[in-house]
Amino acid sequence: MTNALTAGAVERHLRARRDTGRGLLMPYVTAGITPGWTDYLRAFAAAGADAIEVGLPFSDPTLDGVTIQQASQAALDRGASTRRILTDLSGLPDLGVPLVVSTYYNLVLHDGPRAFCEALGRAGVAGLIVPDLPVHEADELTDVAAEAGIEPALLASPSTPQERLAEIARHSRGFVYAVSVMGTTGERAALAASAAELTERIRRVTDLPVLLGFGISTPDQAREARRHADGVVVGAAVMRRVLDGAGPDELRSFLMTLRQALDQECDRPR
Amino acid sequence: MRNVLPWREPAPAAGTMGEPLTRGRFGAYGGRYAPESLVEACRQVDEAFREAWADPGFRGALARLLAVHAGRPTPLTPARRLSEALGVELYLKREDLTHTGSHKINNVLGQALLATRMGRRRLIAETGAGQHGVATATAAALLGLEATVFMGERDIERQALNVFRMRMLGAEVVPVTTGSRTLKDATSEAMRHWVGATGDSHYCIGSVVGPDPYPWLVREFQRVIGDEARAQCAAELPAGVPDHVVACVGGGSNAAGTFAGFADTPARLVGVEAEGGAGAARGRLGVLHGSRSLFLQDDDGQIVEAHSVAAGLDYPGVGPEHAHLRDLGRARYVTVTDDEAIAAAVRLARTEGILPALESAHALAWVIRAAGDGELAAGSTVLMTLSGRGDKDVSTLKELL
Ligand SMILES: Cc1ncc(COP(=O)(O)O)c(C=O)c1O
Numbered sequence: 001m002t003n004a005l006t007a008g009a010v011e012r013h014l015r016a017r018r019d020t021g022r023g024l025l026m027p028y029v030t031a032g033i034t035p036g037w038t039d040y041l042r043a044f045a046a047a048g049a050d051a052i053e054v055g056l057p058f059s060d061p062t063l064d065g066v067t068i069q070q071a072s073q074a075a076l077d078r079g080a081s082t083r084r085i086l087t088d089l090s091g092l093p094d095l096g097v098p099l100v101v102s103t104y105y106n107l108v109l110h111d112g113p114r115a116f117c118e119a120l121g122r123a124g125v126a127g128l129i130v131p132d133l134p135v136h137e138a139d140e141l142t143d144v145a146a147e148a149g150i151e152p153a154l155l156a157s158p159s160t161p162q163e164r165l166a167e168i169a170r171h172s173r174g175f176v177y178a179v180s181v182m183g184t185t186g187e188r189a190a191l192a193a194s195a196a197e198l199t200e201r202i203r204r205v206t207d208l209p210v211l212l213g214f215g216i217s218t219p220d221q222a223r224e225a226r227r228h229a230d231g232v233v234v235g236a237a238v239m240r241r242v243l244d245g246a247g248p249d250e251l252r253s254f255l256m257t258l259r260q261a262l263d264q265e266c267d268r269p270r
Numbered sequence: 271m272r273n274v275l276p277w278r279e280p281a282p283a284a285g286t287m288g289e290p291l292t293r294g295r296f297g298a299y300g301g302r303y304a305p306e307s308l309v310e311a312c313r314q315v316d317e318a319f320r321e322a323w324a325d326p327g328f329r330g331a332l333a334r335l336l337a338v339h340a341g342r343p344t345p346l347t348p349a350r351r352l353s354e355a356l357g358v359e360l361y362l363k364r365e366d367l368t369h370t371g372s373h374k375i376n377n378v379l380g381q382a383l384l385a386t387r388m389g390r391r392r393l394i395a396e397t398g399a400g401q402h403g404v405a406t407a408t409a410a411a412l413l414g415l416e417a418t419v420f421m422g423e424r425d426i427e428r429q430a431l432n433v434f435r436m437r438m439l440g441a442e443v444v445p446v447t448t449g450s451r452t453l454k455d456a457t458s459e460a461m462r463h464w465v466g467a468t469g470d471s472h473y474c475i476g477s478v479v480g481p482d483p484y485p486w487l488v489r490e491f492q493r494v495i496g497d498e499a500r501a502q503c504a505a506e507l508p509a510g511v512p513d514h515v516v517a518c519v520g521g522g523s524n525a526a527g528t529f530a531g532f533a534d535t536p537a538r539l540v541g542v543e544a545e546g547g548a549g550a551a552r553g554r555l556g557v558l559h560g561s562r563s564l565f566l567q568d569d570d571g572q573i574v575e576a577h578s579v580a581a582g583l584d585y586p587g588v589g590p591e592h593a594h595l596r597d598l599g600r601a602r603y604v605t606v607t608d609d610e611a612i613a614a615a616v617r618l619a620r621t622e623g624i625l626p627a628l629e630s631a632h633a634l635a636w637v638i639r640a641a642g643d644g645e646l647a648a649g650s651t652v653l654m655t656l657s658g659r660g661d662k663d664v665s666t667l668k669e670l671l
Contacts, residue, residue: 059449059572060558062458063305063465069448081570105303105557110571132557134309136293137301157307159468168306182307183466 008151010051010098010127010174014209014230017050023222023262024231026100026211027238027255028053030071031088032080034242038088043248045095047255053129053233054089056082056103063131065186067236070243082107082116086123100127100153100174108133113141117148127174128152135168142171153177156202158194169206176202178212178229186236188215191224199228219261226265234258286600287489287526287533287591294482297597299564299590303557304481308461311468312560316483318388323490328383335379336494339412340369342376344495346502346653351621356641359651361512362624363499365524365658372627372658373495373524374405378474380491382409385472392416392471396460398425398453398520399582399629400432401658402476407441409474417441418471420460422451425581432662450575452584453520457559477521478589481560485589489526496531499653511535512653514646518633519543519550519603520582522589524657529601537653539601541592542636544578544611549588550596550603556587563590579608579666580628582658610635612670615660627658628666 007015014024027047029040031054044052057072057080064072082103089099101120108116108130120128128150133141135154145152151173156165159182169176178199181192195212202210212225213233225232234255241251294300302312322328336342344367349360365373378395385393393410395417397403403419410417419436423445426433436443444463449455457479464473478485478492504510515532517525519541529539543551553564558573566574566586576586588603595601606614611628614635619625626634633654640646660667 060454060458062461062559063307065462073448076572081572083570106565106567106573107571109556109562110567131305132303132560134302134304134306136309137303155306157305157309159307159310161310164309179307182468184462 008126008149008173010100010151011208013098014050014175018209018230023226023265024050024209024211025255025259025262026051026053026231026233028055028102028233028235029242030055030057030068030075030239031085032057032075032078033071038092039248040242040251041092041095043252044255045097047252048259049097049255050231051098051100051127052095053100053102053235056085056101056107058104058107061104063184065184065236067187067240067243068185071239074243086119089123089125092124098126099124100129101125102129102131105130105133108141114144114148117145117150120150121148126151129177131155135164135171138171155179156198158182158198162201165201166205169202169208172208175209175211176206177233178202178210180212180214180216183214185214187217187240191216191221195225196228219257222258223261223265226262231262286598287530290482290486294486296485296591297594299562299593300482300485301562302482302560303562304560305465307465308468308481311464312481312483314388315487318384319483319487322384322387328387332380332383335383336376340375340379341367342494343498344368346499346506349622352618355621356638357648358641358646359649360637361503361651361653362656363495363528363653364656365495366624366626366630366656370401370405370408371661372401372405373492373527374402374476375408376494376527377476377488377491377523378402378405378409381472381474382413382415385415385474386413388472390470390472392418392467393474394418394460394464394467394471395474395476396420396453396456397476398456398584399580399627400425400429400436400662401582403441403443404432404435404439406474407436407439410441411439418444418463420444420446420456420463422446422453422456424451425453428666429581429662430665452576452581454573454576454585461559477523478526478591479521479559479561479587485561485591488523489530489591492523492527493530495524495527495655496529499528500531503653507651509651511537513650514538514540514652516540516542516633516637516652517655518583518629518657519588519592520547520585520629522592524655526589526591528655529595533600539595540636541601541603542633543603543605544580544583544632545605545607546577547583547585548605549586550592551605553587558587561590564588564593580611580632582627582629583632604636606632606635606639610639612667614638615667624656625660626656627660628663630657
């Protein structure tokens with residue numbers, strides 16, 4: 001288990017905010033989706049995000065539902081690439097919240113995990129999520145990520161056995177990404193019942209921050225998720241709005257409704 | 271393009287084409303790069319397969335299904351007139367004569383039986399040419415399972431006959447409209463669907479691709495091609511073993527099954543890919559659909575769409591064991607063009623009375639070329655797996671010829 005001395009920037013930041021009683025909010029954006037896509041990052045920070053997930057689009061997003069598939073394709077059609085996106089990021093002023101890149105392992109392997117992590121570090125990225133890199137294959141990345149100052153957060157799923165959850169928690173950095181449902185990313189009508197049980201099982205093996213993702217799309221769902229986890233990841237609900245033409249201001253308003261829901265939930269006696 | 275790697279004298283290393291190493295590795299390739307939600311399901315398939323494969327009862331039940339339902343063993347046919355014209359001795363391993371018309375049935379009967387043993391009630395599959403989909407629909411009907419088959423929209427158009435067959439057999443065919451709308455996208459969609467259905471469904475993958483244990487499991491179920499051919503060659507060939515063993519490679523299952531029977535012999539193994547889908551010959555290291563292997567990619571690491579007249583070869587990657595055999599120099603991977611494959615299909619029809627699948631015609635096209643340019647020495651013996659029959663391709667051929 002990591003302690004405060006070895007914890008990286010993402011973990012320290014999230015722990016500090018969690019310790020104030022705040023519900024954590026990590027919105028996602030597919031990088032390169034529009035010419036001025038980094039404006040979304042500013043809007044997210046202004047809406048009270050605690051971390052921001054920046055998706056590097058991949059041609060074959062096998063764990064994503066239609067919304068993020070479409071967003072990835074749209075970004076690639078616009079000519080988005082890892083190199084261009086990281087260049088865009090390095091030109092940004094400090095947003096005050098850690099940036100966490102998410103992408104598929106093929107893009108990490110392309111120049112090799114070490115070069116990839118170093119490039120992330122140079123662009124000011126602090127964390128990394130690779131949904132098709134499960135813990136038993138992750139050594140190749142985790143070893144070099146630490147040297148480059150990148151914190152790879154691992155995913156845990158409702159189908160993960162308890163022993164394996166402990167293993168995931170041991171190797172995860174920054175936070176543990178709890179996949180709320182046996183499914184792909186995408187908006188859902190209700191928070192899956194598996195979410196509460198999974199979060200509770202993760203808590204038994206770690207005190208790393210636990211963020212719940214996949215399908216969280218409304219203030220009510222965020223509020224409910226907050227009852228179990230330290231915070232939420234919101235992806236498809238953001239990207240559907242972006243695909244429908246919503247600009248940074250509209251996304252800021254949307255995220256503020258989630259922010260408020262999370263804040264209300266933590267004001268309640270727990 | 272040929273001679274991607276120079277021939278190395280085949281030194282059949284002990285263990286080549288045996289069980290994969292720990293963590294499902296074939297040399298530097300393979301592995302289980304599955305989303306966490308599928309890791310437990312993969313583990314269950316692995317455990318069930320190991321048990322089943324060590325169980326004479328399971329083996330016996332499968333052997334019987336293969337015999338009474340699929341029509342095995344398939345014959346080894348000397349291609350007399352074509353051999354004479356080419357100056358080599360060509361033998362065809364006739365997977366086109368199996369029930370449903372391709373080698374895909376070997377794997378599917380194995381996996382369907384395994385699914386039943388695991389208590390699953392539904393099979394999920396992806397399909398390109400539709401042969402794996404038809405085989406899956408057939409096995410599901412036979413064993414009382416449901417079947418859901420994902421198929422790219424483009425393939426649905428060009429393999430309409432097989433779509434109709436699947437529906438006749440009671441399977442649900444789900445069109446995939448993303449990306450290249452071919453096998454790659456159908457595979458992605460089948461995996462996505464499996465994430466939400468692991469409790470009651472078995473993912474019946476159609477080639478030696480995917481997360482561990484699939485590349486190994488599918489090769490073992492296809493090994494029957496190579497084992498039969500080995501015995502048939504021993505009985506019918508003066509030297510007992512052919513000089514060359516040739517098969518087409520999409521994901522690589524008919525080739526892997528064939529090669530497995532000859533890995534420990536001096537036979538030279540040749541995998542023939544489509545010019546526009548040459549994962550083994552031109553791919554670069556990557557991870558897709560659960561395993562580490564060779565994939566066609568652009569300079570940014572995005573997977574490139576494949577293009578082939580043969581829907582079953584229209585895939586930008588290759589199974590991890592083929593990547594390993596390539597690195598070892600144990601097998602060689604070559605490519606042929608659409609035109610060469612079409613000409614080879616016509617030639618086989620006219621000289622031997624056999625209309626091959628366009629996939630299989632790729633293997634033959636290389637034999638014809640290699641016999642012509644001296645790469646196959648005069649008089650050498652060649653075993654070629656004829657992976658499937660050409661009925662499904664007649665509308666494509668009608669347009670092109
Ligand atoms: C007749 C036939 N041959 C070959 C293939 C290619 O698959 P593999 O390389 O797995 O044998 C297919 C795939 O659909 C096929 O239908």
